[in-house]
Amino acid sequence: MADNDSPGPEDFEELLRQLFGGNMGAIDPEQIQRLTGGSVDPAMLQQMMSNLQGAFMGAAGGADDGNVINWDAAQRQALHIANQSGLGITAGQRTDLDQAFSLANLWLSDATTIAELTQPAKTLTRGEWVEHTMPVWQELAEPVATSITGSLMTVLDEQTPEEMKGIVAGAGRVMRSLGGSLYASQLGQVIGRLSTEVAAGGDVGFPLLPDGEAAILPQNFADFSSGLEVADDQLALYLGTRELAHARLFRHAKWLRLHVISQITELARGVAVDTERLEEIARDFDPSQADQLGEILQSGGLLRPDSPEQEAARSRLENLLATVEGWVEVVTTDATSRLPEAVRISEAVRRRRAVGNPAEKALGALVKLELRPRRLREAAAMWRAVTDAVGIAARDALWDYPDFMPTADDIDDPSALIARLQARLRGDEPVRDEMDDALAKLLAGDDTTLIEGEDGTITPRDTEPPADENGAEEPPEGPRPV
Numbered sequence: 001m002a003d004n005d006s007p008g009p010e011d012f013e014e015l016l017r018q019l020f021g022g023n024m025g026a027i028d029p030e031q032i033q034r035l036t037g038g039s040v041d042p043a044m045l046q047q048m049m050s051n052l053q054g055a056f057m058g059a060a061g062g063a064d065d066g067n068v069i070n071w072d073a074a075q076r077q078a079l080h081i082a083n084q085s086g087l088g089i090t091a092g093q094r095t096d097l098d099q100a101f102s103l104a105n106l107w108l109s110d111a112t113t114i115a116e117l118t119q120p121a122k123t124l125t126r127g128e129w130v131e132h133t134m135p136v137w138q139e140l141a142e143p144v145a146t147s148i149t150g151s152l153m154t155v156l157d158e159q160t161p162e163e164m165k166g167i168v169a170g171a172g173r174v175m176r177s178l179g180g181s182l183y184a185s186q187l188g189q190v191i192g193r194l195s196t197e198v199a200a201g202g203d204v205g206f207p208l209l210p211d212g213e214a215a216i217l218p219q220n221f222a223d224f225s226s227g228l229e230v231a232d233d234q235l236a237l238y239l240g241t242r243e244l245a246h247a248r249l250f251r252h253a254k255w256l257r258l259h260v261i262s263q264i265t266e267l268a269r270g271v272a273v274d275t276e277r278l279e280e281i282a283r284d285f286d287p288s289q290a291d292q293l294g295e296i297l298q299s300g301g302l303l304r305p306d307s308p309e310q311e312a313a314r315s316r317l318e319n320l321l322a323t324v325e326g327w328v329e330v331v332t333t334d335a336t337s338r339l340p341e342a343v344r345i346s347e348a349v350r351r352r353r354a355v356g357n358p359a360e361k362a363l364g365a366l367v368k369l370e371l372r373p374r375r376l377r378e379a380a381a382m383w384r385a386v387t388d389a390v391g392i393a394a395r396d397a398l399w400d401y402p403d404f405m406p407t408a409d410d411i412d413d414p415s416a417l418i419a420r421l422q423a424r425l426r427g428d429e430p431v432r433d434e435m436d437d438a439l440a441k442l443l444a445g446d447d448t449t450l451i452e453g454e455d456g457t458i459t460p461r462d463t464e465p466p467a468d469e470n471g472a473e474e475p476p477e478g479p480r481p482v
Contacts, residue, residue: 074191086126
């Protein structure tokens with residue numbers, strides 16, 4: 001320590017050596033108090049030291065498995081919030097919702113040709129919803145977390161004086177652990193709050209539950225119904241029908257789940273952190289306001305505005321989610337036409353999706369994802385026009401292959417789509433042949449090659465071409481690759 005008891009450069013260097021040299025046990029909280037001029041609250045300091053200790057132990061504990069976020073910590077945080085006010089499911093609630101799902105299945109059979117689920121729908125507590133959906137949250141959030149922690153490491157490297165870089169050479173893994181821990185805490189809080197608000201598995205618009213699963217959360221269902229002045233049995237029938245329609249669609253169109261998730265992760269991978277803003281936060285950070293960085297994370301304040309590529313990706317995702325939601329709405333409306341309060345419930349559900357809630361907004365900031373499709377009304381109008389023009393079977397066949405699915409232009413003006421479907425029904429469209437089937441397999445991800453025979457026929461070839469003695473592939477004899 002300097003003679004006047006004020007901290008000198010050697011004191012900071014010693015602290016950094018202890019931090020990044022893995023010697024956390026040697027750090028005395030009073031040492032940090034002296035370096036900060038005694039302005040840090042002792043209780044807050046103790047909590048900060050505890051958090052640092054956990055992060056450093058995580059960074060030093062074993063081989064790096066590539067995970068940026070401590071997902072166990074995120075799930076614990078989410079379950080803590082979900083279970084704080086969570087209630088169990090009574091036998092009466094389970095019976096009522098099981099009966100609603102059974103009747104909803106019968107009604108759906110008249111509204112869609114897509115088959116029933118192979119397993120019964122479920123009732124979930126808030127905590128069970130967290131556990132069932134966490135794998136998808138992990139897939140969606142990982143790209144954004146990687147970007148944030150990578151930027152933390154970049155700022156650390158840029159801001160460290162050259163003469164001290166040797167001291168903090170081991171800080172990379174530590175910063176990844178610290179950044180991941182912070183992000184995990186924020187994400188866990190948001191997922192926990194969301195568990196108190198969603199009424200059914202498909203409420204957020206994309207597949208959070210495993211394929212073929214449908215579920216309602218009785219506690220949140222009761223909260224939703226309390227302000228509607230609608231009979232519970234009618235609301236249960238409507239929400240049960242909507243949930244089953246959503247789950248049926250994703251089970252039938254097996255390519256759709258991957259299509260949605262890949263577009264979401266494509267958008268997330270383009271997220272960039274505003275390093276200048278991060279540097280400002282680092283310079284102005286007040287240890288006595290430890291929640292400041294978490295609040296900035298939840299507000300999206302660390303993320304740069306969308307690039308043109310991200311805007312295009314976001315537009316594609318919004319059109320896709322609107323196409324799914326529009327179909328679900330039309331099918332649900334037709335299936336529940338017997339309900340006296342169906343129109344009123346439908347408007348309440350649509351209004352609830354449009355307004356959103358604080359947890360949805362925070363989630364949008366954390367994973368850069370808009371949960372409410374902006375073009376739902378236009379997409380629903382398109383599906384209604386298609387249904388009226390060509391019927392249920394021709395409409396539902398559009399989900400058989402990804403290349404059949406309506407485009408953004410079809411949402412704007414479905415007349416061309418309807419004309420194609422009507423031509424197909426009249427037999428004016430060419431009959432599907434082997435090339436059409438092979439192209440469909442190719443779009444679905446199968447490793448199939450098309451070849452042309454000597455007589456001009458097109459056939460699929462599933463075998464690898466032979467290789468010459470140098471390892472280079474040689475074209476097969478006979479049929480010529482297309």
